[in-house]
Amino acid sequence: xxxxxxxxxxxxxxxxxxxxxxxxxxxxxxxxxxxxxxxxxxxxxxxxxxxxxxxxxxxxxxxxxxxxxxxxxxxxxxxxxxxxxxxxxxxxxxxxxxxxxxxxxxxxxxxxxxxxxxxxxxxxxxxxxxxx
Amino acid sequence: xxxxxxxxxxxxxxxxxxxxxxxxxxxxxxxxxxxxxxxxxxxxxxxxxxxxxxxxxxxxxxxxxxxxxxxxxxxxxxxxxxxxxxxxxxxxxxxxxxxxxxxxxxxxxxxxxxxxxxxxxxxxxxxxxxxxxxxxxxxxxxxxxxxxxxxxxxxxxxxxxxxxxxxxxxxxxxxxxxxxxxxxxxxxxxxxxxxxxxxxxxxxxxxxxxxxxxxxxxxxxxxxxxxxxxxxxxxxxxxxxxxxxxxxxxxxxxxxxxxxxxxxxxx
Numbered sequence: 001x002x003x004x005x006x007x008x009x010x011x012x013x014x015x016x017x018x019x020x021x022x023x024x025x026x027x028x029x030x031x032x033x034x035x036x037x038x039x040x041x042x043x044x045x046x047x048x049x050x051x052x053x054x055x056x057x058x059x060x061x062x063x064x065x066x067x068x069x070x071x072x073x074x075x076x077x078x079x080x081x082x083x084x085x086x087x088x089x090x091x092x093x094x095x096x097x098x099x100x101x102x103x104x105x106x107x108x109x110x111x112x113x114x115x116x117x118x119x120x121x122x123x124x125x126x127x128x129x130x131x132x
Numbered sequence: 133x134x135x136x137x138x139x140x141x142x143x144x145x146x147x148x149x150x151x152x153x154x155x156x157x158x159x160x161x162x163x164x165x166x167x168x169x170x171x172x173x174x175x176x177x178x179x180x181x182x183x184x185x186x187x188x189x190x191x192x193x194x195x196x197x198x199x200x201x202x203x204x205x206x207x208x209x210x211x212x213x214x215x216x217x218x219x220x221x222x223x224x225x226x227x228x229x230x231x232x233x234x235x236x237x238x239x240x241x242x243x244x245x246x247x248x249x250x251x252x253x254x255x256x257x258x259x260x261x262x263x264x265x266x267x268x269x270x271x272x273x274x275x276x277x278x279x280x281x282x283x284x285x286x287x288x289x290x291x292x293x294x295x296x297x298x299x300x301x302x303x304x305x306x307x308x309x310x311x312x313x314x315x316x317x318x319x320x321x322x323x324x325x326x327x328x329x330x331x332x333x334x335x336x337x338x339x340x341x342x343x344x345x346x347x348x349x350x351x352x353x354x355x356x357x358x359x360x361x362x363x364x365x366x367x368x369x370x371x372x373x374x375x376x377x378x379x380x381x382x383x384x385x386x387x388x389x390x391x392x393x394x395x396x397x398x399x
Contacts (some may be wrong), residue, residue: 001161002219002224002225002226002249002251004157023227024227026225027220027223027225027226027227028220028222028223028225029223029225030220030223030224030225031225032219032225032226032228032249033225033226033227033228034228034229034231034247035227035228035229035232036231036232036235037232037235041239043238043239044235044238044239047238047239048231048238050149050150050153051149051153051244051245051246052153052231052246052247053150053153053154053156053157080150081150082150
């Protein structure tokens with residue numbers, strides 16, 4: 001069964017090279033990647049997770065807004081009974097912030113220079129909640 | 133599993149979107165439960181008007197659907213959209229990128245959009261599309277739109293699953309010999325020339341001049357649109373409505389003929 005993943009960029013951040021590289025890389029790893037492009041709202045990201053019934057949500061943010069957006073997304077997923085979704089993140093996220101975000105429910109954070117295979121292996125090892 | 137399906141169907145019927153999504157995943161994964169699901173929802177089937185949108189890559193299918201959905205919503209009707217993009221023949225992976233054109237509808241409760249990969253099917257759709265259309269129909273969408281993989285000539289599978297098939301073209305695609313060929317152009321119900329601002333009058337005249345010679349079905353209407361500029365969408369909606377009325381809401385004789393034809397196509 002193909003793993004379904006949404007690659008999303010919340011907020012005002014125009015840096016999409018990383019998100020595009022990851023979308024293509026995970027495609028080549030045999031995953032089904034839904035790409036919604038730049039400047040997504042929290043609500044739109046969560047609604048897409050629901051309608052697409054994704055296994056994984058990959059958040060990419062390089063603007064510094066991660067402490068604002070990521071907790072909101074985690075909360076809204078939970079409110080909608082979607083907390084089984086594996087949420088990972090990437091971009092420019094300082095280590096201290098990363099620690100806090102991981103406590104809140106972001107499963108892993110991948111910074112610049114990460115190999116695609118590291119991310120795809122992490123997804124394969126940690127994706128779950130496939131039952132109805 | 134039976135218990136789970138009953139629970140999911142009940143929840144989906146009461147409007148829980150994640151339950152509908154989960155049912156779509158089950159049918160997409162070709163689970164052994166498809167027959168059970170279809171049986172459970174069968175009393176709720178047959179209400180939606182199902183439209184197939186097909187055509188070559190980059191002709192503007194997704195953008196056209198985006199605008200068509202807005203028009204349908206303005207009439208007070210709800211919409212389900214299934215968009216199919218190709219799976220890699222090498223890895224099985226896919227980038228599903230149709231949804232990105234339909235962003236204005238993400239927060240609209242009356243619109244449900246689901247992306248699917250073709251998963252090894254080469255007829256323009258995936259194996260799960262039939263059951264997925266049934267699910268969106270059963271869960272109360274007034275109109276169900278299916279966008280095929282970008283195809284041009286032979287991908288006619290969609291015509292067997294919907295009431296009406298719209299074939300989308302754009303200027304610059306070839307001369308009249310292309311329109312003489314058999315295949316999707318021959319069996320579609322409406323032809324749209326999108327990106328008409330690039331100069332479509334010559335193309336439309338050529339298409340109309342050729343399809344009129346066909347004898348396998350009645351001559352299709354040709355509609356010019358500029359999806360990006362929101363031009364011609366109301367007109368397209370009008371043609372879709374007319375076909376719906378002719379086929380589905382017209383006299384019972386016509387309706388039963390249509391349904392018989394539809395069933396025959398499904399076999």
